[in-house]
Amino acid sequence: MKNIRIQGGRPLDGAVSIQGSKNAALPIMAAAVLHKGETVLHNCPKIADVLFMEKILARLGAKVCWKGSSLRLDCSSLKNTRIPDEYACQMRCSIILLGALLGRFGKGDIAPPGGCVIGKRPVDLHLSMLKALGARIEEEGGVLRAHTEGLCGRAFVFPKQSVGATEHAMISAVLAKGVTHLKNCAREPEIIWLARFLNGMGASVEGAGTDEILIRGVDALHDSAFQTPPDRIVTGTYLCAAAITRGKIIIENPPIAELPAFLGVYGKMGGQYDMVGGKLIADGRKAYGAVSLVETEVFPGFSTDLQSPVMAVLSLAHGKSHIRENIFEDRFRVAESLVHMGAHIRINGQDAYIDGTKELRGCRVRAQELRGGAALILAGLAAKGQTCVENFQLVERGYEHIQEDIRGLGGVAFAEEE
Ligand code: UD1
Numbered sequence: 001m002k003n004i005r006i007q008g009g010r011p012l013d014g015a016v017s018i019q020g021s022k023n024a025a026l027p028i029m030a031a032a033v034l035h036k037g038e039t040v041l042h043n044c045p046k047i048a049d050v051l052f053m054e055k056i057l058a059r060l061g062a063k064v065c066w067k068g069s070s071l072r073l074d075c076s077s078l079k080n081t082r083i084p085d086e087y088a089c090q091m092r093c094s095i096i097l098l099g100a101l102l103g104r105f106g107k108g109d110i111a112p113p114g115g116c117v118i119g120k121r122p123v124d125l126h127l128s129m130l131k132a133l134g135a136r137i138e139e140e141g142g143v144l145r146a147h148t149e150g151l152c153g154r155a156f157v158f159p160k161q162s163v164g165a166t167e168h169a170m171i172s173a174v175l176a177k178g179v180t181h182l183k184n185c186a187r188e189p190e191i192i193w194l195a196r197f198l199n200g201m202g203a204s205v206e207g208a209g210t211d212e213i214l215i216r217g218v219d220a221l222h223d224s225a226f227q228t229p230p231d232r233i234v235t236g237t238y239l240c241a242a243a244i245t246r247g248k249i250i251i252e253n254p255p256i257a258e259l260p261a262f263l264g265v266y267g268k269m270g271g272q273y274d275m276v277g278g279k280l281i282a283d284g285r286k287a288y289g290a291v292s293l294v295e296t297e298v299f300p301g302f303s304t305d306l307q308s309p310v311m312a313v314l315s316l317a318h319g320k321s322h323i324r325e326n327i328f329e330d331r332f333r334v335a336e337s338l339v340h341m342g343a344h345i346r347i348n349g350q351d352a353y354i355d356g357t358k359e360l361r362g363c364r365v366r367a368q369e370l371r372g373g374a375a376l377i378l379a380g381l382a383a384k385g386q387t388c389v390e391n392f393q394l395v396e397r398g399y400e401h402i403q404e405d406i407r408g409l410g411g412v413a414f415a416e417e418e
Contacts, residue, residue, distance in 0.1 A: 004392040004403060006380035007412035008362050011285070012247030014409040018235050018254065019400040020045040020069070020228035024193040026093045027167040028226060029053045031194065032073045033060070033100035034174055035201055040225040044071040048397040049091055056087045056094060060101075078104075085111040085143075095123050096164060098146055099172030102135050107147040125158060125165035132156045133172055133180065153178035153217050161186040161298045166213070167194050173215035174203040180215040187211060188299040189258040193229055200224045232258040233305045234399060235280075237374050240309035241406070243271050243287035244316060244382040249409055254280035261302040265294050265310060269317065290319030290356055296327050308334045308375035315343035316382055317356035325350045334372030337365035341379050341387070362387040367394045374399060381411050390418075 020043040030053070032039035044050060046069070054071070058064050060083070063074040081101050088094045088111045101108030112123070127137055127144070133151045137144055153176045158165060166186040171194075173180035185191070187209055195208030201224040204216040232255045242249040243266065256263070256275060263273065271287035273280055291314060296304040304327040314321040315338050325331050332352055335345045341363055344355040362385030367373025373395035380387030389395070392415055395402060406413040 001390060001418045002392040002396070002415055003418055004377060004389045004395070004413055004415045006362070006377060006387045006389070006406075008360070008380055008383035008385060008387060010381070010411055011245045012242050012249050012381070012406070012409040012411055015250040015252055016238055016405050016409055017252040018230035018238070021190065021193070021231040022047055022049055022398050023163075023190045023231075023233070025050055025228050026053055027096055027171065027190065027194050028197045028228075029057065029071075029073065030093070030096045030100050031171045031174075031198060033057070033062070033075050033078060033097060034103050034171065035221040035223070036076050036104075037074070037221070038223045039073045039075070039201065041071045041073070041228055042225065043069050043228040045228070045231070045400045047400050048393065049093070052087050052091045053094070056083055056097065059084045059087070081105050081108045083108070083110040088112070093164065095126050096168040096171060098126070098144070099130060099168045102130065102146055102148050102151055103172055103175040106150065109143055109145050111143050125160060125162045126168050129156055129158070129165055129169045130172060133176055151176035153180035153215065155181040155183070157183040158185060160184075161211075163188045163190065166191055170194060170198065170205055170208070170213060170215060173217065174198055174205075174221070176215075176217040178217055180217070182213040182215070183211065185211050185213050186298055189229075189232065189255070197224070197226045200226060230255045233303065233371070235259060236262045236303070236306040237309045237378070237399070238405065239266055239271065239273075239282050239284070240306070240313050241378050241381055241409070241411075242282050243269055243284035244313045244378045245411070246285045246287065247409070248281070248283045248285060251280040251282065256280060260300050261297070262306050265291060265302060269313060287313065288316065288318050290314065290317040290321045293322050293324065295324040298327070304328055304331060305371050307331060308371045309378055311335065311345070311352060311354065312338060312375040312378040314354045315345060315357060315379070316360060317354070319356055321354040321356070323352040323354065325352070333368045334375045337376055338379055340365055341383055343379070359384055361385060364388045364390065367391040370394055370398045374402070377402065377406075377413070381406065
């Protein structure tokens with residue numbers, strides 16, 4: 001187990017550069033499987049989830065190598081179509097490899113995928129989409145076995161918007177015969193990045209970022225390189241760090257257009273921000289306002305991934321706030337630890353009621369999932385005394401160098417193995 005120790009009480013101050021986006025990099029890595037050749041992903045974050053995906057690709061037979069922060073994936077001799085169980089169950093996103101394998105080889109096997117413990121997180125939309133494109137899927141001894149004589153483009157309406165299922169459908173349709181017309185698609189920025197990547201390798205994808213996406217199947221793809229964009233969730237987390245410590249930070253490369261709803265909430269809390277020469281100056285010195293309702297929604301609504309960091313900030317606000325979680329049913333796990341640190345939070349189903357307190361106390365708490373763990377680190381930065389967040393490795397699934405970044409901003413944070 002890994003822990004991180006944080007000494008609270010210092011307003012953050014300084015400049016920070018944002019790592020490449022986890023949620024953009026993962027589906028792009030999966031999509032690389034479609035091509036019998038080379039894909040280079042620049043500015044790829046070296047985080048646990050990316051390293052998991054890298055291991056899966058290597059086990060499938062890809063040649064994988066890093067040069068600095070550039071990840072080179074050579075899938076020309078990739079031949080295995082069974083996604084190793086030990087990785088599949090640790091990372092939910094691995095399901096989207098199934099469509100890539102079906103597209104390239106006409107078959108693929110996977111154990112039901114895992115991921116962060118934030119609800120039931122079924123994969124029914126993924127499977128019904130694959131079936132609609134012509135895959136047959138059987139479950140055998142807990143393993144999903146998919147095969148096809150060839151995927152065929154067709155119209156498919158998602159019964160519910162899903163980021164992963166939309167990305168999965170786009171990847172599956174790239175080499176399918178004919179035209180795939182997807183409706184009720186998710187519109188998250190990572191879907192646009194995936195479409196740009198796919199088009200850059202020779203695919204034909206139109207409409208990403210709207211709720212209808214059209215993919216014309218192509219026969220072949222080519223080598224390509226792609227620049228991973230900065231991570232919008234890490235950006236939001238660091239803005240929360242500025243707010244909770246009443247600090248002032250500069251984000252060197254902010255994906256500002258990808259954070260509309262979050263910046264709205266940040267403003268309501270009293271946070272101020274300004275873009276100067278492409279950098280975001282975020283002033284959290286007055287970010288102690290309570291917010292009557294923060295509601296998580298699909299993009300461009302407020303991201304569920306920033307709900308826990310915002311909960312940490314609101315626990316020190318002047319007044320009462322209310323958060324409603326609409327995306328995942330079990331995403332308030334962090335509340336118990338925040339309460340342990342002195343926060344006043346009451347959970348009722350998908351609603352969290354927060355009565356701002358004057359002070360949080362540093363103590364020993366445990367991360368239960370990625371974003372909740374990040375929220376505890378933020379709480380620790382503002383708390384009186386020292387906080388030890390156990391299970392720091394869960395935070396490292398998504399944050400490449402959070403402890404170094406905190407130190408660079410004048411905070412005190414040290415990871416330790418136990
Ligand atoms: C992605 C992000 C995650 C983010 C989430 C919502 C990645 C790697 N992860 O996760 O950080 O929190 O989007 O923005 O990009 N659902 C079903 N059936 C399915 C698939 C999903 O019912 O087959 C449900 C989920 O349980 C959830 C909702 O749909 O309630 C949205 O999930 P989805 O958008 O698919 O999230 P992920 O792609 O898993």
